[in-house]
Amino acid sequence: MAAGVAARKAAPVLEAPPQQEQLSHTKLSAEDTWNLQQERMYKMHQGHDSMHVEMILIFLCVLVIAQIVLVQWRQRHGRSYNLVTLLQMWVVPLYFTIKLYWWRFLSMWGMFSVITSYILFRATRKPLSGRTPRLVYKWFLLIYKLSYAFGVVGYLAIMFTMCGFNLFFKIKARDSMDFGIVSLFYGLYYGVMGRDFAEICSDYMASTIGFYSVSGLPTRSLSDNICAVCGQKIIVELDEEGLIENTYQLSCNHVFHEFCIRGWCIVGKKQTCPYCKEKVDLKRMISNPWERTHFLYGQILDWLRYLMAWQPVVIGIVQGINYSLGLE
Numbered sequence: 288m289a290a291g292v293a294a295r296k297a298a299p300v301l302e303a304p305p306q307q308e309q310l311s312h313t314k315l316s317a318e319d320t321w322n323l324q325q326e327r328m329y330k331m332h333q334g335h336d337s338m339h340v341e342m343i344l345i346f347l348c349v350l351v352i353a354q355i356v357l358v359q360w361r362q363r364h365g366r367s368y369n370l371v372t373l374l375q376m377w378v379v380p381l382y383f384t385i386k387l388y389w390w391r392f393l394s395m396w397g398m399f400s401v402i403t404s405y406i407l408f409r410a411t412r413k414p415l416s417g418r419t420p421r422l423v424y425k426w427f428l429l430i431y432k433l434s435y436a437f438g439v440v441g442y443l444a445i446m447f448t449m450c451g452f453n454l455f456f457k458i459k460a461r462d463s464m465d466f467g468i469v470s471l472f473y474g475l476y477y478g479v480m481g482r483d484f485a486e487i488c489s490d491y492m493a494s495t496i497g498f499y500s501v502s503g504l505p506t507r508s509l510s511d512n513i514c515a516v517c518g519q520k521i522i523v524e525l526d527e528e529g530l531i532e533n534t535y536q537l538s539c540n541h542v543f544h545e546f547c548i549r550g551w552c553i554v555g556k557k558q559t560c561p562y563c564k565e566k567v568d569l570k571r572m573i574s575n576p577w578e579r580t581h582f583l584y585g586q587i588l589d590w591l592r593y594l595m596a597w598q599p600v601v602i603g604i605v606q607g608i609n610y611s612l613g614l615e
Contacts, residue, residue: 342614346605353601357593373483375596380476392473399477402426403484410488415495420517423492424550427485434478441471475591489551492516493561509541515561516547539565 361368377400384393406426409419444467447453453463496518509515521534521542533545539560543551551557558567 338614342605342609345608345612345614349601349605349608353597353604357597369483369486372592372596373480373487375600376476376480376483376592379595379599395473399430399480403480407484407488411491411495413495415492415518417517417519420492420547420550423485423488424546427481427488428550430477430481434474434481436474437470438474438478441467441469441474443467444470475587476595479591479595485550486557489557509562511542514543514547515541516543516551519544537565537567539563 357368380392380396383389384396403426406423409416410423412419444463448460448463448467453460493516496515512521513519514521521544534542535545535548536542537548537560541560541562543561548561551561552567559565560567
């Protein structure tokens with residue numbers, strides 16, 4: 288018995304295999320963490336080449352079909368297309384900002400939404416106050432100029448980083464590039480939103496005043512001393528209440544307050560006379576190159592609208608198709 292006890296004591300004790308040391312993400316830099324995530328993603332999807340090809344084909348097909356549908360919708364029912372697109376551009380960022388905790392953008396979005404809602408409320412009242420058109424155009428002109436400033440600053444920051452000038456000021460490339468992208472996005476996003484809301488307000492105000500109609504003839508005749516944009520007198524007497532400012536005459540010989548007609552054409556995106564709908568020569572009116580609503584700028588705005596409003600919808604449809612087919 289003693290021998291058995293001695294044998295048991297002499298028997299080697301099996302040690303547990305050493306545990307693999309777990310990497311703590313707190314000890315890794317941001318770049319190392321990103322590289323580790325990319326490596327795990329690569330291992331997870333390794334050997335799924337045929338599935339990835341199928342998913343890419345599905346995405347391209349949905350993208351082409353969606354583009355055809357959207358183009359046809361815009362051509363045949365432009366008003367409803369613009370309203371739905373504007374609504375999605377207004378609401379979709381709210382979902383992502385709450386989900387990703389982008390509180391800075393959410394605060395700016397909330398401030399813009401509150402003030403713009405009040406401006407839209409004033410523009411749709413009947414009867415329309417004589418000072419409302421100027422209030423509307425002043426607000427959206429401010430948004431327009433701020434978006435221009437943010438866009439230029441963002442573009443210059445991106446070029447600044449790509450040329451390597453950030454190294455002279457000891458600024459990290461990631462920080463300067465992030466600042467440029469965010470500034471450029473703010474400028475383009477609020478620029479498009481402001482112009483679209485200004486167009487809606489312009490239509491409502493002009494229809495209420497009666498000198499302009501989108502689809503038909505105006506309901507009121509325009510006298511020589513009335514501005515068709517705001518409905519106020521162009522030239523006022525000393526004891527009369529009205530607006531005293533410079534005037535501008537279009538090629539059709541209709542005269543308007545300079546601020547009103549510039550707000551109508553530049554901010555409200557109208558390129559015709561508010562009364563007779565004759566084409567306006569914007570080159571003669573506009574001196575700032577950023578204000579020129581030329582074809583390239585219109586294409587950029589349309590692309591941005593599509594990216595913000597409809598791209599999440601397309602991706603959602605693709606995700607739904609992949610899930611129904613069992614593709615991961």
